[in-house]
Amino acid sequence: xxxxxxxxxxxxxxxxxxxxxxxxxxxxxxxxxxxxxxxxxxxxxxxxxxxxxxxxxxxxxxxxxxxxxxxxxxxxxxxxxxxxxxxxxxxxxxxxxxxxxxxxxxxxxxxxxxxxxxxxxxxxxxxxxxxxxxxxxxxxxxxxxxxxxxxxxxxxxxxxxxxxxxxxxxxxxxxxxxxxxxxxxxxxxxxxxxxxxxxxxxxxxxxxxxxxxxxxxxxxxxxxxxxxxxxxxxxxxxxxxxxxxxxxxxxxxxxxxxxxxxxxxxxxxxxxxxxxxxxxxxxxxxxxxxxxxxxxxxxxxxxxxxxxxxxxxxxxxxxxxxxxxxxxxxxxxxxxxxxxxxxxxxxxxxxxxxxxxxxxxxxxxxxxxxxxxxxxxxxxxxxxxxxxxxxxxxxxxxxxxxxxxxxxxxxxxxxxxxxxxxxxxxxxxxxxxxxxxxxxxxxxxxxxxxxxxxxxxxxxxxxxxxxxxxxxxxxxxxxxxxxx
Amino acid sequence: xxxxxxxxxxxxxxxxxxxxxxxxxxxxxxxxxxxxxxxxxxxxxxxxxxxxxxxxxxxxxxxxxxxxxxxxxxxxxxxxxxxxxxxxxxxxxxxxxxxxxxxxxxxxxxxxxxxxxxxxxxxxxxxxxxxxxxxxxxxxxxxxxxxxxxxxxxxxxxxxxxxxxxxxxxxxxxxxxxxxxxxxxxxxxxxxxxxxxxxxxxxxxxxxxxxxxxxxxxxxxxxxxxxxxxxxxxxxxxxxxxxxxxxxxxxxxxxxxxxxxxxxxxxxxxxxxxxxxxxxxxxxxxxxxxxxxxxxxxxxxxxxxxxxxxxxxxxxxxxxxxxxxxxxxxxxxxxxxxxxxxxxxxxxxxxxxxxxxxxxxxxxxxxxxxxxxxxxxxxxxxxxxxxxxxxxxxxxxxxxxxxxxxxxxxxxxxxxxxxxxxxxxxxxxxxxxxxxxxxxxxxxxxxxxxx
Numbered sequence: 058x059x060x061x062x063x064x065x066x067x068x069x070x071x072x073x074x075x076x077x078x079x080x081x082x083x084x085x086x087x088x089x090x091x092x093x094x095x096x097x098x099x100x101x102x103x104x105x106x107x108x109x110x111x112x113x114x115x116x117x118x119x120x121x122x123x124x125x126x127x128x129x130x131x132x133x134x135x136x137x138x139x140x141x142x143x144x145x146x147x148x149x150x151x152x153x154x155x156x157x158x159x160x161x162x163x164x165x166x167x168x169x170x171x172x173x174x175x176x177x178x179x180x181x182x183x184x185x186x187x188x189x190x191x192x193x194x195x196x197x198x199x200x201x202x203x204x205x206x207x208x209x210x211x212x213x214x215x216x217x218x219x220x221x222x223x224x225x226x227x228x229x230x231x232x233x234x235x236x237x238x239x240x241x242x243x244x245x246x247x248x249x250x251x252x253x254x255x256x257x258x259x260x261x262x263x264x265x266x267x268x269x270x271x272x273x274x275x276x277x278x279x280x281x282x283x284x285x286x287x288x289x290x291x292x293x294x295x296x297x298x299x300x301x302x303x304x305x306x307x308x309x310x311x312x313x314x315x316x317x318x319x320x321x322x323x324x325x326x327x328x329x330x331x332x333x334x335x336x337x338x339x340x341x342x343x344x345x346x347x348x349x350x351x352x353x354x355x356x357x358x359x360x361x362x363x364x365x366x367x368x369x370x371x372x373x374x375x376x377x378x379x380x381x382x383x384x385x386x387x388x389x390x391x392x393x394x395x396x397x398x399x400x401x402x403x404x405x406x407x408x409x410x411x412x413x414x415x416x417x418x419x420x421x422x423x424x425x426x427x428x429x430x431x432x433x434x435x436x437x438x439x440x441x442x443x444x445x446x447x448x449x450x451x452x453x454x455x456x457x458x459x460x461x462x463x464x465x466x467x468x469x470x471x472x473x474x475x476x477x478x479x480x481x482x483x484x485x486x487x488x489x490x491x492x493x494x495x496x497x498x499x500x501x502x503x504x505x506x507x508x509x510x511x512x513x514x515x516x517x518x519x520x521x522x523x524x525x526x527x528x529x530x531x532x533x534x535x536x537x538x539x540x541x
Numbered sequence: 542x543x544x545x546x547x548x549x550x551x552x553x554x555x556x557x558x559x560x561x562x563x564x565x566x567x568x569x570x571x572x573x574x575x576x577x578x579x580x581x582x583x584x585x586x587x588x589x590x591x592x593x594x595x596x597x598x599x600x601x602x603x604x605x606x607x608x609x610x611x612x613x614x615x616x617x618x619x620x621x622x623x624x625x626x627x628x629x630x631x632x633x634x635x636x637x638x639x640x641x642x643x644x645x646x647x648x649x650x651x652x653x654x655x656x657x658x659x660x661x662x663x664x665x666x667x668x669x670x671x672x673x674x675x676x677x678x679x680x681x682x683x684x685x686x687x688x689x690x691x692x693x694x695x696x697x698x699x700x701x702x703x704x705x706x707x708x709x710x711x712x713x714x715x716x717x718x719x720x721x722x723x724x725x726x727x728x729x730x731x732x733x734x735x736x737x738x739x740x741x742x743x744x745x746x747x748x749x750x751x752x753x754x755x756x757x758x759x760x761x762x763x764x765x766x767x768x769x770x771x772x773x774x775x776x777x778x779x780x781x782x783x784x785x786x787x788x789x790x791x792x793x794x795x796x797x798x799x800x801x802x803x804x805x806x807x808x809x810x811x812x813x814x815x816x817x818x819x820x821x822x823x824x825x826x827x828x829x830x831x832x833x834x835x836x837x838x839x840x841x842x843x844x845x846x847x848x849x850x851x852x853x854x855x856x857x858x859x860x861x862x863x864x865x866x867x868x869x870x871x872x873x874x875x876x877x878x879x880x881x882x883x884x885x886x887x888x889x890x891x892x893x894x895x896x897x898x899x900x901x902x903x904x905x906x907x908x909x910x911x912x913x914x915x916x917x918x919x920x921x922x923x924x925x926x927x928x929x930x931x932x933x934x935x936x937x938x939x940x941x942x943x944x945x946x947x948x949x950x951x952x953x954x955x956x957x958x959x960x961x962x963x964x965x966x967x968x969x970x971x972x973x974x975x976x977x978x979x980x981x982x983x984x985x986x987x988x989x990x991x992x
Contacts, residue, residue: 249884253798259790260799263812263858266851270822273829329585336582349586356593358978360912362945363967366952367596370603370960402596405589433571435578456817463819465915470952490821490915497828497919515825519818526817 063116063220067227071108074231078104078238086240095245103244106251107234112227119219127211131204149201156205157212274519277503277512285506290513296476296487298496298507306510308517310476314486318397318472319461321482325401326461327454330408335438337409338416350413357406361466368399368471381483389473394482396472400464404457411456415449416442448536455529459522465490489514600964600971606711607965610747610762611702613673613736615654617647619685621693630689643678643685644670647700660735664728671725672733672742674701676756676763702742704761704958706733710744713957750965754927755947761958764951766966768926772842772941773911773973775930779846779937780853780910785903787850788857789892795858796865797887816855823852824916832920839921840940842930848920849910856909860902864895897988904981908974914945922946944970 079101086092093100131153132146238244282290285306293307333353337346373390376398381387419442427437443450473485474495496511503509564572623642627634648670655662655669662669677700685691701707705725708714716727736742753765799805827848831837837844868891876886917923922942930939942950944966951963 245882249882252884253794256790256794256798259787260794260808262787263791263815263854264808266815266826266854267811269830270818270826273826273834274822277829329589332582332585333589336579336586340579340582349590352593353586353589356589358908358974359596360914360945360970360974362912362914362948363596363600363971365914366948366963366967367599369952370964371595371599402589402592409589433575435575436571438578459817460819463821465819465821466949469915470949490819493821493825494915494918497825498921498923503833512825512829515822519822522817522819523814526814530813 059216060116060120063223066224067109067112067116070112070224070227070231071105074104074108074234075101076104077231077235081235082238082240082242082244085238093240094243095248099244099248100238100242102248103242104231104234104238106248107230108227109230110251111230112223115226116219116223119215119222123212123215123219127208127215130211131208134207135204136200152201153205153208156201157208160205160209270519274512274516277509278516281506281509281513284509290510294478296492298510300502300505300507304507306506308489308514310478311487311489311492311514312517313478314393314472314476315462315488315490317393317482317486318400318468318488319458321393321397322400322404322461323454323458325398326404326408326457329401330405330457331412331450333405334409334412334416338413339434339438339442350410353406353409355406356402357410361403361464362470364399364403365466365470368395368467372399373471376483384483386481386483389483389485391471391473391485392483393472393486396468396488397482399467399471400461403464403467404461407457407460408453411453412446412450415446415453418449419445448532452529452533455525455532459525459529462525463490463518463522465494469494489518493518600967603961604964604966604968606713607750607961607968608747609711609744610750611707611710611742611744612699613651613702613742614697614699615651615741616695617650617681617698618695619646619692624685624692625689630692632686632689635686635689635692638682640678640682643682644673647673647677647681647698650698654741655732655736658739658741660732660739662728662732662735664732668726668729669732672703672706672729672736674703674760674762676760677701701762702733704956706730706742707762708958708961709733710737710742711961713961750962751969754929755925755942755950756927757925758954758956761954761956761962764959764962766944766947766969768929769942769944769947769966770969771930772845772922772926773944775842775933775937775941776846776849776943777907777911778933779843780850780907781903783846784850784853784857784906788854788903789861789899791854792858792861792865793887793892796862797891798883812855812858815851816859819915820852820913821915821919823848824919826851827916827920838938838940840924840926840942841938842941843937844920845917845922845941845943846937848916849913852913852916853906853910856906857903860906861895861899864898864902865891867898868894894990897984897990901981901985904977904984908977908981911973911977912945912970914943914949917943917946918949923950925950944973 079097082093082100083090083097090097128150132150135149290306290308292309293305294309295305295307296310298304298306337350341349369391373392373395376392376394377388377390380394381389381392423441423445424437427441428434432440468488468491472487472491474487474491475485476487476492477484479486493511493514496508496514501508621628623646624638625635626638648666651673652666652669680700681698702710703725705714705719705722706729709719709725709730710733714722714725714730716730719725719727719730733742749763750765751770752767753763754768756762756764795805795808799808827844831844831847832839837847872890872894873886876890877883881889921940923946924940924942926940926942928940930936930941948963948966948970951959951966
């Protein structure tokens with residue numbers, strides 16, 4: 058029985074358990090729900106859960122375990138020459154799986170009967186499977202074919218056993234739940250415990266994601282450092298990956314490009330964002346504010362790839378034609394300046410809305426005191442409000458910087474791909490995110506340092522942005538003025 | 542002090558008596574500073590809005606034209622000799638005639654029509670046939686294979702014109718630029734002009750831009766967003782299914798049940814940090830775990846949806862928690878007071894009341910997921926896909942692409958016609974985003990309740 062059919066059967070059993078448990082509990086109370094501990098529905102739910110939970114758990118465990126057990130068995134039976142080292146073993150297993158799948162497809166398509174599949178010889182396996190659209194790279198060896206047959210047989214046997222086990226567990230759950238259904242049974246508590254477990258599991262997914270991020274990058278990063286010296290990665294001034302070997306993978310030019318672009322973007326975003334926030338919070342009328350604030354926030358809702366196109370098609374050529382070429386600073390449309398300015402624009406609403414909230418949180422009494430002493434509005438802003446709001450604003454700026462560092466599409470489309478250490482802002486440079494995309498798209502070989510370096514770059518990026526965010530939160534918390 | 546002589550001249554000069562009516566020089570300076578400061582604020586807002594306006598304007602200017610498309614219409618004689626040499630209308634036999642055969646049919650028909658209308662040109666037959674899109678023979682072939690009774694008749698075919706001709710009608714390709722272009726010559730453009738005058742070459746709304754799959758580098762005129770829209774749709778539905786229940790469950794736990802201890806603290810810190818992790822890191826996670834470790838197929842919408850779900854989860858949790866927190870405690874107290882359990886209170890009373898806020902946050906989270914590009918590049922969704930994914934559930938394992946990724950992959954092709962398509966794709970993407978955001982705003986307006 059296929060997995061889907063098994064699931065359907067379990068669902069039917071769960072429904073049956075729901076109805077039976079509920080009826081039995083009601084019957085035990087003589088049909089009067091008021092004599093029962095819980096509402097009748099809870100008895101039903103308890104019945105359904107008692108079927109579903111163990112059966113699904115058994116199915117999941119089996120689905121995860123079966124391939125591992127079978128592969129261990131098959132590879133133990135293979136000739137020693139085919140499983141000399143892990144890579145060869147992986148290849149041999151992949152071949153076996155492909156042949157086994159091919160046999161399945163052939164049988165399903167009716168090209169082979171079961172007997173023919175069993176009698177198929179290695180010599181004509183490839184041709185036969187080719188006819189049903191299963192392309193095999195090389196001729197099939199006898200060992201592979203017999204292993205594949207073995208694989209099929211064990212898999213089929215495993216599937217049968219799985220169905221039996223899962224259904225048995227489901228039926229056992231049904232019997233147990235129905236037998237427990239009595240008017241005094243605390244069905245609601247038992248159901249609520251399961252629901253609470255589900256809620257806890259859901260909230261743990263956030264932690265699991267972080268664990269997944271760290272695990273996925275740490276293991277590959279270690280793999281990278283075993284193939285490429287860490288000292289060269291962190292201190293070399295050259296980035297020239299070469300998939301034929303002998304590449305130099307120094308991160309410094311990438312960090313330089315990233316930081317240069319970030320600084321330019323902050324030079325754009327901070328003054329504009331901050332002044333916009335000040336104007337909206339201190340000067341604008343209620344009506345203006347109600348219109349302008351959402352308009353500025355539209356910028357934050359536009360996908361970054363749109364900004365990328367803007368950099369590529371509009372900003373880049375404009376900067377090249379009006380500034381770089383007349384000043385003799387270069388003739389490249391993609392440049393640090395292009396990417397920096399566009400990321401700056403992207404960050405304006407981020408800074409302005411965060412700062413706006415922070416400025417609004419400064420109590421009115423401070424403003425009134427300043428006005429009472431005869432200060433003008435701008436003097437109040439500069440000498441009272443900004444100092445009071447400074448930690449929050451610094452926090453907002455750091456968070457915006459972390460966003461700029463991690464920004465990908467704009468730099469991919471606007472900054473260029475050449476890793477350079479240069480001061481000229483009109484020259485194309487590149488960033489860590491660009492190189493992550495570059496090294497991981499297209500055909501990749503997860504054994505070469507040129508691919509694995511992307512994980513080390515990702516790890517560096519993750520650590521930098523995480524530190525910036527934690528630092529920002531720390532500043533906000535430490536220097537927050539406590540009013541009232 | 543001993544140094545009396547230093548102190549004596551330090552006496553201030555007698556101050557002018559300040560007047561309330563005439564501002565002093567200092568007051569004027571301060572007022573000027575005030576005006577300047579206010580102006581900086583205005584300038585900052587004007588600059589931000591102007592940039593937004595310029596960006597939207599350039600996108601509209603460059604992109605609107607992708608919704609119209611030049612096509613050639615002329616009668617095509619589908620002669621049985623060439624298309625069905627055996628004459629038995631057997632589909633297997635018919636499909637042996639390749640697009641090259643249909644290309645010849647189209648070329649002959651166009652030449653005949655040009656001659657019949659008496660349009661004089663000294664171009665070679667090959668140059669004239671280059672006016673037809675390279676996609677046209679394939680379209681005609683599919684049409685004939687779908688309806689073999691057409692063979693032997695003469696149909697009024699409407700086929701795409703080549704990309705450069707399309708550009709000529711839209712003003713992107715001019716006689717001057719054609720001089721430098723190896724793909725088109727000024728003479729061909731003049732012929733195109735004559736065809737326009739004769740009414741054979743017309744521009745019309747281009748539905749195929751929304752329905753066609755992607756097309757190769759040589760055929761920008763045939764490239765469409767069909768696969769990308771479908772892929773994005775699959776992913777959004779999957780994100781909705783995966784992310785919303787988990788997000789709501791997590792928020793309920795953290796807001797209503799979680800005891801204050803290290804584990805819940807860790808979860809809280811985690812969620813706020815995850816919201817700040819660069820999106821590309823989620824792409825690395827997807828590549829390492831879902832593709833390399835779990836063995837899910839590359840470029841499939843299910844992997845994209847998993848990655849986007851993990852990315853959107855913090856946003857949804859934050860919005861949902863705010864919505865749950867906004868439900869006043871009196872509701873909970875009342876429910877508990879009449880004997881509801883904690884769980885019943887939450888599911889029967891708090892959650893329904895928080896629903897509008899949750900929905901608003903969910904839509905906004907989905908909107909940001911819809912526009913996300915970078916992580917999808919890493920899981921292979923940038924690959925060239927010209928087959929529609931099949932229907933779910935199997936379809937979620939088929940290779941697909943997404944709207945923002947299509948924008949990127951078109952923008953990185955060399956033909957300028959693809960930049961137009963790219964901007965057109967942005968317009969489609971922005972329309973979807975506007976619809977989602979407007980829905981969120983309306984939902985908030987309609988159901989928002991102040992306690």
